[in-house]
Amino acid sequence: MGTSASVTNWAGNIVFGAGSFRRPDSVPALQELVAGSDRIRALGTGHSFSPIADTTGDLVSLADLPKIxxxxxxxxxxxxxxxxxxxxxxxxxxxxxxxxxxxxxxxxxxxxxxxxxxxxxxxxxxxxxxxxxxxxxxxxxxxxxxxxxxxxxxxxxxxxxxxxxxxxxxxxxxxxxAFDLRQWVYEGLRGFDDVEEVLAAAYSVSLFTYWEGEGFEQVWIKQRDTDPEPPLRWLGSTRADGPRHMVRGVDPRHCTPQLGVVGPWNERLPHFRLEFTPSSGEELQSEYLLPRGSLVDALRALDRIRDTIAPVLQVCEIRSIAADDLWLSLAHERDSAAVHFTWVADTAAVLPVVAAVEAVLEPFGARPHWGKVFGIEPDAVRALWPRLPDVERLLRRHDPAGKFRNAMVDRYLPA
Ligand SMILES: Cc1cc2nc3c(=O)[nH]c(=O)nc-3n(C[C@H](O)[C@H](O)[C@H](O)COP(=O)(O)OP(=O)(O)OC[C@H]3O[C@@H](n4cnc5c(N)ncnc54)[C@H](O)[C@@H]3O)c2cc1C
Missing domain, CATH: 3.30.465.10 (Uridine Diphospho-n-acetylenolpyruvylglucosamine Reductase; domain 3)
Known part of the structure; x- marks a missing residue:
């Protein structure tokens, strides 16, 4: 990375405002950089859609540090x-x-x-x-x-x-x-009634809809190889007869092996293969986590605005996540279901629909993914994370001068 002002995130919707882009090649060099900087943040691979990685100071990549x-x-x-x-x-x-x-x-x-x-x-x-x-x-x-x-x-x-x-x-x-998994895709799951049963059916499950009708065009099942092979027809859906990509028009070669072929966990749990562009490659994303028990009601509520969602949607994915105790985790203290939207790459067209989705999901206590596009106001965000004030205290104690802060942190966790 040079000092060009046009370095963007993976999606291209965020132009980083950093004054300099740095790549230290040792931990001591990184320490020296941090000690001497007024404003500094780390950049990972830039796959976030929100301005979470941005800074007006030094943006640091760790890609040149010795790999441990x-x-x-x-x-x-x-x-x-x-x-x-x-x-x-x-x-x-x-x-x-x-x-x-x-x-x-x-x-x-x-x-x-x-x-x-x-x-x-x-x-x-x-x-x-x-x-x-x-x-x-x-x-x-x-x-x-x-x-x-x-x-x-x-x-x-x-x-x-x-x-x-x-x-x-x-x-x-x-x-x-290490463990092995096999991945199956089912097509044509009607309605929302079976969603909880489907999410509980295997080690990892994803349901995909285009919000063009009530139900799911695809269900991806990642099951332990020791579990019995699932039936050809299941809850009215049918096992796909070839590999599938969940985004229409994208080559399924980009996806990890399906059709029940047994393989190691790391070659089945991700949907996408490292050597190919993940997802559609031209997109924005938003995602909300809600208490898992509210999922079916939330889906029915979203179904009422599907004519608003569908025109700017590439695909919507439903997943589940176990509760944890991490203070700012999306699944903090609640077993969760995630409703994810892969939008078209058009911020102006997508933002009003994001607002409409947020209005529908607000009564369900939906928490926005920190790394994706959202518009929920800071006060509403505060109400969603009971330990957020504790994180603010932690930041004040460890970073009193706000060296690691940026506009997004200032907005949601004010100093
Ligand atoms: C195609 C696609 C698919 C996705 N799929 C999923 C998914 O399945 N599930 C999901 O939950 N999300 C998903 N995401 C979102 C993605 O996982 C998050 O945005 C994640 O943060 C990206 O990691 P990154 O390395 O690109 O982080 P970046 O976007 O580069 O940075 C994210 C944050 O991490 C901080 N950071 C990075 N490195 C460090 C460091 N060394 N020290 C301190 N802070 C650091 C940055 O400052 C920033 O605040 C997807 C995104 C894309 C583009």
Missing amino acids: AHIDPDAATVTVSAGARYGEVTGMLTAAGFALPNLGSLPHISIAGACSTGTHGSGNGNGALATAVSAVELVGADGELRTVRRGDAEFAGSLVALGALGIVTTFTLDLRP
Whole structure:
């Protein structure tokens, strides 16, 4: 990255306003940079659609730091560079006989970016990706390295911290034994009545709709290979006879193997393959997490505005996430369902529809994904996260001068 003012996020909807773009090649160089900077933030792989990574000061990529991936087989943990992309690490874990509990839909994103925004995959029993973290090492505002471990009083506020607590250098992640999955796609699930049963049917489940009718065009099932093979017809839907992409017109080669072929967790949990563009590649995204028990009512409410949603929608995905105790997590203290929208890449056309969706989902206590497009006002956001004031206190204590703050943090977590 140079000093060009036209560096954007992956989607191109955010032009970063940073004064400089830096790529330190060692942790001491990063520490020196942080110590000497007035305003600084880390950029992961830039896959967020919100201005969460932006800063007017120095924007730092960790891509040139030496890569660390140290597996401790006895503790069943890996300590890994925060800037590493999941796809750069998961193959090595599998080869060593280990797995992470879950992954997002794409392996392209950095571990730090994912764990700073509440990124999640699916599965009633699977927490957001940050719930696998047992320790985080970061460079604080004074340039010093410090480590926060699970069990420390501040731990639950030190993950999903929106990049505002410092520049994370490594995470230690819990591992479990490697496992195999197989992926099936079903087509034509009518209505909403069976959604909870469907979400509970496998290790990880995603339902996709274009909001053109009541129901789901596709259901993706990622099941343990030890579970019985599901039937050809299920709840009125039919198993697809070939590979599918959930975005119409995109080649299914971009997706991880389907049709029930058994494969390792890291080649089935993401929808998309590292070597291809994920999703449609030309898009905006929004996502809201609500208490899982409200999902069917929320879907019925959204169905009433489907004529508003459909014209600017590429696809909508429903997933589930287990509750956690992380203070700013989207699934904080509630078993959740996620309603995700992949919109067309047209901010002016999409924003009014985002507002309409938010009005419909507001009574359900829907929390917006920190890394995606949303317009909910700060007061309403405060009401959704009971521990948000504790995070504000944490930021004041560790970053009194606001070195790691940006406009988005100032808006939602004022100093
Ligand atoms: C095609 C596509 C598919 C997606 N699928 C999913 C999905 O399945 N589930 C889901 O929940 N989300 C999904 N997302 C959203 C995505 O996971 C989040 O936006 C995530 O933050 C992206 O990670 P990143 O590395 O690009 O982070 P960036 O966007 O670069 O940064 C995000 C935040 O992390 C902070 N950060 C980055 N590195 C560090 C560091 N070292 N220390 C401190 N803070 C840091 C940044 O400052 C910023 O605040 C998807 C996005 C895209 C484009």
